[in-house]
Amino acid sequence: MVSGSSTRELLEALRQRANQRTGSPRATEDWNRIIGWEINGDRFFWTIRDGSIVESGPAEPQIVLRCTHETLARLTSGELPFFIAIWATGDIEYEGSFADAFRLGYIFLSDRRGRRVVFLAHCFLNANTRFPGGCAFEGATVPLIEALLDTGVGIVQMPCAEFLCLGLEKPLYGELSEEELRECFRRLAAGVMDQVEAYLENGYEVAGIIGMNPSPSCGVEITKGKGTMLGLDRDTSEKAGPGVFIEELQGLARDRGLENLPFFGVRRMLPGEGGLEERLEDMRQRLSRKQAT
Numbered sequence: 001m002v003s004g005s006s007t008r009e010l011l012e013a014l015r016q017r018a019n020q021r022t023g024s025p026r027a028t029e030d031w032n033r034i035i036g037w038e039i040n041g042d043r044f045f046w047t048i049r050d051g052s053i054v055e056s057g058p059a060e061p062q063i064v065l066r067c068t069h070e071t072l073a074r075l076t077s078g079e080l081p082f083f084i085a086i087w088a089t090g091d092i093e094y095e096g097s098f099a100d101a102f103r104l105g106y107i108f109l110s111d112r113r114g115r116r117v118v119f120l121a122h123c124f125l126n127a128n129t130r131f132p133g134g135c136a137f138e139g140a141t142v143p144l145i146e147a148l149l150d151t152g153v154g155i156v157q158m159p160c161a162e163f164l165c166l167g168l169e170k171p172l173y174g175e176l177s178e179e180e181l182r183e184c185f186r187r188l189a190a191g192v193m194d195q196v197e198a199y200l201e202n203g204y205e206v207a208g209i210i211g212m213n214p215s216p217s218c219g220v221e222i223t224k225g226k227g228t229m230l231g232l233d234r235d236t237s238e239k240a241g242p243g244v245f246i247e248e249l250q251g252l253a254r255d256r257g258l259e260n261l262p263f264f265g266v267r268r269m270l271p272g273e274g275g276l277e278e279r280l281e282d283m284r285q286r287l288s289r290k291q292a293t
Contacts, residue, residue, distance in 0.1 A: 007039045007069055010076045014108075017076075019052050023111035025203045027103055028053065036061030040069050053107075063104070064095035075108075082108040114152045116205045118287070119192060121212040122160035123268070129160045129168065136269040144266065147280045151287050153207055158192050161185045161217050161245040162229075178230045182244065185217070189248040193256060206261060207287050211246045213265035219243035220265030262286070 005013070021027075028051045035053075037044040047056040067075075071091045074080035083105050085091040094101060124144055127135035135141070148155055165184035166172040176184075196206055211220035216229045223243040227233035230244065242250060246263065253261050264286055266279050 005073070005076075007042060007072065008044070010069075010072045011037060011039075011044055014072075014076045015046065015053050015055070018107050021107065021111070023113065023115060023203070024106040026201070027106040031103060033063055033100060034059045034061040035063045035065065038064065038066040039072055062096060063100050064093075066093040066095075067091055078110060081110065114154070115203065116152065116207045117154040117156050117199055118148060118208040118210055119156045119158050119196065119206065120148070120210050121215070121218040122158055122163070123212055123215075123218070124210075124266075125155070125157045126160070129163045130268075131170070133271065134268070136271045136273065141269060143276060143280060144283070147284060148287075151284065153287065156195065158209075158218075158245075159188050161188050164188060166229075174228055174231050176231065178232065181230060182248065185245050186248045186252075189245060189252055192249060193252045193258075196253075196258065196261065197256065200258070209246075209249065209261055209263045210283070211243065211263065211265040213267045214238050215243050215268070217243045217245040218265075220246050220263050222265065222267075 028048050031048050033048055034056065035046040036059075037046070043058070045056045045059055045061065046053050047059070048054075067085070068091075071080065071085065074091075075082060075085060080089075080091060082092075086094045086101060123130050123135070124141045127137055127139055127141070145155070161184070162170060162173075165181060165188070166176070196209075199206055211218040213219045214222040214224040216223055216226040219226075220242055221240065222238050223241055224238045225236045226239070226241075226243055227235050241247075242263075246265075250263060253259055264283075266283050267275075269276055269279075
């Protein structure tokens with residue numbers, strides 16, 4: 001297609017590739033621009049209509065892209081990345097705002113991102129917010145993080161609600177009223193759900209919201225000490241059900257029509273405790289099933 005192709009054919013191939021992109025589907029949303037190409041002195045025009053790039057007649061463009069036929073061929077073949085041609089090599093002479101150039105990058109750049117993310121309980125990445133003796137690892141639960149990275153997902157670390165609402169070493173544990181604590185947790189949960197919605201709206205997959213069983217805050221299937229943290233009782237036995245932070249996240253998910261979000265927990269690792277590989281394999285299976293559906 002590229003070798004021996006006319007300028008119009010090359011531009012058409014580039015335009016179709018932009019319109020068929022799977023990444024950044026909202027890059028052309030509400031973006032009313034006229035793009036003018038100047039190739040070896042010949043002028044061509046595109047405009048944005050209903051989120052798609054279409055050919056148009058001559059008009060005053062907000063964006064001008066000047067290059068040679070050879071450069072256009074390299075762009076169309078993928079040999080020359082779009083942003084490199086503008087900002088590094090100067091193969092494209094660009095006129096327009098930086099904001100528009102940034103938007104063009106999302107439309108034309110090759111995208112190697114997997115566009116899958118998980119939201120992960122804070123303590124798996126930062127054991128320093130755990131209580132003394134509450135983690136078998138110095139800084140992070142390294143095997144779990146490595147297992148997640150091996151699946152190709154991006155990791156979004158959720159805030160530690162206990163740290164931010166009760167203090168780093170939990171001096172307010174059991175001191176706040178249930179409503180005071182839930183209100184603080186709910187504010188943090190709202191920030192997480194805002195991020196979740198942004199990913200979903202832009203075509204990403206949220207492959208999991210992963211809590212830490214049996215945390216009173218971030219447990220999903222199992223929690224322990226939830227009542228003591230809320231100042232309701234002194235029962236520290238394990239019980240079925242979510243911790244307070246996950247509970248607030250799930251409530252907000254329902255309120256926002258996202259009740260199908262995949263919540264699941266991975267049990268924390270204490271010093272001398274076994275069973276880590278079984279827990280990691282269960283997590284891998286959950287993520288694998290989600291990707292296959």
